[in-house]
Amino acid sequence: MNEERIRRAMEQEPVLARVARAEEVFWMNPRYGGELPGDAPGDADIEDARQRLLRFAPFLRRRFPETLPDAGLIESPLREIPGMLRAMDCGLSGRLFLKMDSHLAIAGSVKARGGIYEVLKHAEELAFAGGLLRAGDDYGRLDSDEARAFFGRYTIQVGSTGNLGLSIGIMGAALGFRVVVHMSQDAMEWKKALLRESGVTVIEYADDYSAAVAEGRRRSDADPMSYFVDDENSRTLFLGYAVAAGRLEAQLRSAGIAVDEAHPLFVYLPCGVGGAPGGIAYGLKRRFGANVHCFFVEPVQSPCMLLGMASGLHSEVCVRDFGLTGITRADGLAVGRPSGFVGRMMEPFLSGEFTVRDGALFDDLRLLWQTEGVFIEPSACAAFAGPRRMAEAGEYLRAQGLEGRMGAATHIAWATGGSLVPEEIRAEALATNC
Numbered sequence: 552m553n554e555e556r557i558r559r560a561m562e563q564e565p566v567l568a569r570v571a572r573a574e575e576v577f578w579m580n581p582r583y584g585g586e587l588p589g590d591a592p593g594d595a596d597i598e599d600a601r602q603r604l605l606r607f608a609p610f611l612r613r614r615f616p617e618t619l620p621d622a623g624l625i626e627s628p629l630r631e632i633p634g635m636l637r638a639m640d641c642g643l644s645g646r647l648f649l650k651m652d653s654h655l656a657i658a659g660s661v662k663a664r665g666g667i668y669e670v671l672k673h674a675e676e677l678a679f680a681g682g683l684l685r686a687g688d689d690y691g692r693l694d695s696d697e698a699r700a701f702f703g704r705y706t707i708q709v710g711s712t713g714n715l716g717l718s719i720g721i722m723g724a725a726l727g728f729r730v731v732v733h734m735s736q737d738a739m740e741w742k743k744a745l746l747r748e749s750g751v752t753v754i755e756y757a758d759d760y761s762a763a764v765a766e767g768r769r770r771s772d773a774d775p776m777s778y779f780v781d782d783e784n785s786r787t788l789f790l791g792y793a794v795a796a797g798r799l800e801a802q803l804r805s806a807g808i809a810v811d812e813a814h815p816l817f818v819y820l821p822c823g824v825g826g827a828p829g830g831i832a833y834g835l836k837r838r839f840g841a842n843v844h845c846f847f848v849e850p851v852q853s854p855c856m857l858l859g860m861a862s863g864l865h866s867e868v869c870v871r872d873f874g875l876t877g878i879t880r881a882d883g884l885a886v887g888r889p890s891g892f893v894g895r896m897m898e899p900f901l902s903g904e905f906t907v908r909d910g911a912l913f914d915d916l917r918l919l920w921q922t923e924g925v926f927i928e929p930s931a932c933a934a935f936a937g938p939r940r941m942a943e944a945g946e947y948l949r950a951q952g953l954e955g956r957m958g959a960a961t962h963i964a965w966a967t968g969g970s971l972v973p974e975e976i977r978a979e980a981l982a983t984n985c
């Protein structure tokens with residue numbers, strides 16, 4: 552039974568006892584460098600996703616003119632943040648950058664990668680099957696009354712803590728789909744309101760994320776015209792996120808930043824169910840191999856991916872099994888049960904994990920605002936726990952022979968959301984101490 556397996560896992564992995572006490576920890580992944588599972592996506596799968604996004608660029612340019620500067624691609628700036636690095640005063644060597652998915656077009660969060668990609672892929676499949684599109688067509692024609700009437704016969708449903716619902720709701724509605732978003736109790740009011748304004752049906756649950764997903768899946772499965780975006784298991788979402796790696800490589804190159812044995816790259820990713828950080832890290836590892844080091848960060852009360860990976864039990868465990876509440880002010884990370892698919896894919900690729908107190912998120916939210924004039928949401932601030940606390944990862948650096956190379960390192964804090972946060976909620980976040 553699970554209780555017995557959890558007890559055994561806690562004996563084997565001492566960090567789990569500290570995680571269960573909601574302490575801030577660093578965990579080094581003992582399976583790092585092993586073999587990928589047999590069902591792991593290949594480079595061709597990521598390339599297929601990249602090509603699909605290119606095909607949709609003419610549609611996105613027409614429907615969302617804010618994507619025009621990037622020619623219809625949804626991509627975010629990579630910005631060096633030396634003021635933040637100085638102010639953190641944490642002894643980190645190398646340069647620190649912010650990957651500003653907080654400012655991605657259309658949805659203002661990292662979910663604009665995976666979530667929008669999955670909606671587009673589903674739309675493409677329906678359009679080809681229904682004769683609305685033929686190979687070689689300009690996808691700009693999907694911005695038409697005919698196309699909207701076509702997609703209007705179909706429903707897309709998703710469970711969300713907020714941002715995934717926003718990305719799927721906005722893009723689904725833009726194509727003409729009926730969209731139903733099942734929102735967990737942690738979802739912010741303004742995210743629900745924004746969705747309703749876009750014509751999306753929002754169903755609220757007095758329960759956590761996993762419950763919202765389960766009910767959404769059940770209702771969708773009961774309707775043959777409905778498609779469910781399954782954040783806990785979706786390979787499609789994962790591949791949409793993985794496309795980020797090639798784009799980041801081009802940005803690093805054009806900024807003159809080398810990534811090789813002498814110049815290691817460190818990437819810090821806030822983690823909820825795992826799809827977004829997992830897909831991005833997966834793409835990065837396939838591109839940069841041993842020269843990139845990916846770390847996830849989760850709140851101390853909802854470290855579901857850490858529990859799943861460190862115990863080896865993946866989606867068979869949830870935070871409540873370890874006596875944790877799952878409650879956090881980082882609404883995007885308030886997930887009690889990890890994606891088993893992502894956990895398995897990350898076993899050989901993830902360097903380690905940090906957990907972080909909510910209070911630290913708000914301190915860094917303020918610090919980033921004061922030093923760089925950039926606002927990102929509390930969940931996104933989890934990324935700073937990595938660079939701030941690299942000293943805790945000394946054992947990893949020694950094991951990888953990285954200690955002498957840190958002066959030439961590049962660190963990227965992956966800012967996962969924030970640009971859509973309304974003014975009054977920003978002011979509240981900037982004034983929060985907890």
Ligand SMILES: *Cc1c(COP(=O)(O)O)cnc(C)c1O
Pocket residue numbers: 660661662714715821822823824825826827828829883884886928930931967968969
């Ligand atoms: C969704 C989200 C994450 C984490 O993504 P998962 O796929 O749930 O792991 C991190 N930050 C923000 C702001 C998010 O919305």
